[in-house]
Amino acid sequence: xxxVLRIDPKDNLVTCLRAVKSGEEITVDGEKIKxxxxxxxxxxxxxxxxxxxxxxxxxxxxxxxxxVDIKKGDYVHVHNLVSAKDFN
Amino acid sequence: MKISGYKRENxxxxxxxxxxxxxxxxxxxxxxxxxADNIDGAISIPNQHGCCQIGDDYxxxxxxxxxxxxxxxxxxxxxxxxxCEGIQTNVLKEQIKESGKPVxxxxxxxxxxxxxxxxxxxxxxxxxxxxVRKQQKVEFDISELVLGLECGGSDPTSGLASNPTIGVAxxxxxxxxxxxxxxxxxxxxxxEHLIAARFEDVKAREKFLQMVKNVEAHxxxxxxxxxxGQPTPGNKEGGLTTIEEKSLGCMHKAGSSPFTGVxxxxxxxxxxxxxxxxxxxxxxxxxxxxGMVASGAQIIVFSTGRGTPTGSPIAxxxxxxxxxxxxxxxxxxxxxxxxxxxxxxxxxxxxxEELFDLMVRVCNGEPxxxxxxxxxxFGIYKIGYTY
Numbered sequence: 235x236x237x238v239l240r241i242d243p244k245d246n247l248v249t250c251l252r253a254v255k256s257g258e259e260i261t262v263d264g265e266k267i268k269x270x271x272x273x274x275x276x277x278x279x280x281x282x283x284x285x286x287x288x289x290x291x292x293x294x295x296x297x298x299x300x301x302v303d304i305k306k307g308d309y310v311h312v313h314n315l316v317s318a319k320d321f322n
Numbered sequence: 323m324k325i326s327g328y329k330r331e332n333x334x335x336x337x338x339x340x341x342x343x344x345x346x347x348x349x350x351x352x353x354x355x356x357x358a359d360n361i362d363g364a365i366s367i368p369n370q371h372g373c374c375q376i377g378d379d380y381x382x383x384x385x386x387x388x389x390x391x392x393x394x395x396x397x398x399x400x401x402x403x404x405x406c407e408g409i410q411t412n413v414l415k416e417q418i419k420e421s422g423k424p425v426x427x428x429x430x431x432x433x434x435x436x437x438x439x440x441x442x443x444x445x446x447x448x449x450x451x452x453x454v455r456k457q458q459k460v461e462f463d464i465s466e467l468v469l470g471l472e473c474g475g476s477d478p479t480s481g482l483a484s485n486p487t488i489g490v491a492x493x494x495x496x497x498x499x500x501x502x503x504x505x506x507x508x509x510x511x512x513x514e515h516l517i518a519a520r521f522e523d524v525k526a527r528e529k530f531l532q533m534v535k536n537v538e539a540h541x542x543x544x545x546x547x548x549x550x551g552q553p554t555p556g557n558k559e560g561g562l563t564t565i566e567e568k569s570l571g572c573m574h575k576a577g578s579s580p581f582t583g584v585x586x587x588x589x590x591x592x593x594x595x596x597x598x599x600x601x602x603x604x605x606x607x608x609x610x611x612x613g614m615v616a617s618g619a620q621i622i623v624f625s626t627g628r629g630t631p632t633g634s635p636i637a638x639x640x641x642x643x644x645x646x647x648x649x650x651x652x653x654x655x656x657x658x659x660x661x662x663x664x665x666x667x668x669x670x671x672x673x674x675e676e677l678f679d680l681m682v683r684v685c686n687g688e689p690x691x692x693x694x695x696x697x698x699x700f701g702i703y704k705i706g707y708t709y
Contacts, residue, residue, distance in 0.1 A: 235664070235665065235667070239482070241482075249478055249482065249561075251664060274561065275561075275647075276477055276478040276479055276560060276561040276645075277478070277561040278478075278561065278563070292567060292570070293481070293570045293571075295512075295513070295516070295566070295570050296512070296566060297512070297563070297564050297566045297567035297570065298563065298564040298566055298567065310563070311558070311561070311563050312558055312563055315563045315564065316564065317512075317549050317564040317565055317566060318564075318566065319511060319512060319538075319549075319565065319566065321538040321539075321541060321542045321547070321548075
């Protein structure tokens with residue numbers, strides 16, 4: 235079993251298939267990325283820098299935008315990713 | 323492909339064979355339950371509404387009650403009313419009669435109270451149930467089947483494994499001439515563009531998009547943000563961050579078939595135009611399943627990441643998870659583990675076949691875990707005030 239899953243080539247987030255410890259290295263499409271923060275199983279990691287307001291992709295689709303600057307290798311969840319939908 | 327079940331008067335086929343004791347309103351729900359408890363094969367539903375409702379809420383409740391009664395898993399119906407409620411027993415009876423199945427009605431006020439209503443109701447139910455039990459199973463084509471697609475307590479494995487597995491099974495049923503229903507309007511927000519593109523009919527596509535806009539507008543007009551409740555705390559703990567992420571995983575239940583049409587909550591699915599439908603409903607599981615069963619679904623497949631026990635009063639609910647840990651943790655409740663896709667490398671087509679095979683066995687009578695444990699959850703989608 236791979237450590238992480240990148241569902242679509244457009245994705246800048248990957249899903250951890252097991253819990254990953256801070257400082258561990260993951261390999262995504264041949265590139266080694268050092269993980270910043272403990273990431274629980276099935277949670278997400280950024281595989282590139284995403285500036286505040288930048289779009290986050292999973293399934294090749296928009297799943298939200300960065301609420302703060304996200305660095306490559308960061309654990310991505312409710313603390314740095316929010317819905318991009320505007321209901322008004 | 324042939325499966326077996328019960329042929330009804332209108333030519334539809336049920337895979338279960340219940341006598342439904344149908345309370346017209348909350349005031350008669352307890353009495354209806356006591357009547358059902360007296361009779362083997364009878365089941366009642368805990369209707370919490372049916373009075374002092376207007377507009378769409380009134381229509382939702384009527385459609386749901388009538389739809390449950392008309393569902394082919396029901397062989398006969400006894401309506402139990404209080405007598406003075408907003409949804410009158412004769413209104414329900416007239417609509418249910420269209421199906422041709424036996425339907426009778428009593429009211430508590432006319433019978434003269436609880437004890438007499440239970441006595442009279444039990445007497446009628448006993449007679450109806452005797453005829454329902456005499457029904458012999460017959461073979462019928464699987465194209466007569468309507469499958470309801472549900473997910474709840476989702477986590478990221480839902481979008482990776484269990485929902486895509488359901489999508490394979492749904493596509494197979496649709497390719498064999500049957501129908502499937504995707505629901506949960508809240509949980510298409512962020513994926514609506516992908517679903518809309520799969521509607522062949524422009525008017526149906528516009529109606530679908532309007533349903534999504536209505537949910538967003540309703541939330542905004544109330545001064546609340548539906549994202550306060552979606553994703554849920556459990557979704558987040560599992561690893562889902564935003565409503566878009568949740569929706570993009572949810573939509574995999576609908577496979578890749580084109581969408582044939584849209585249904586209002588609990589609206590009867592057309593028998594002459596089968597295929598994949600979208601039904602307007604909230605993301606709350608019980609209301610959603612209730613609506614799909616009212617629309618005519620004889621069977622539900624329900625994916626869960628966190629684990630959930632719920633069933634339906636008259637339709638078998640198959641539980642599937644994409645999370646092997648959850649499967650092992652809640653093995654009492656979950657029928658099938660699609661987590662094998664992640665942990666054992668089982669292919670998606672193989673997993674889809676395994677689910678489809680289980681669906682066929684359940685149609686033919688094998689009880690689901692929710693059925694075996696007596697899970698019969700029921701809830702009607704409520705939109706506005708009760709007056």
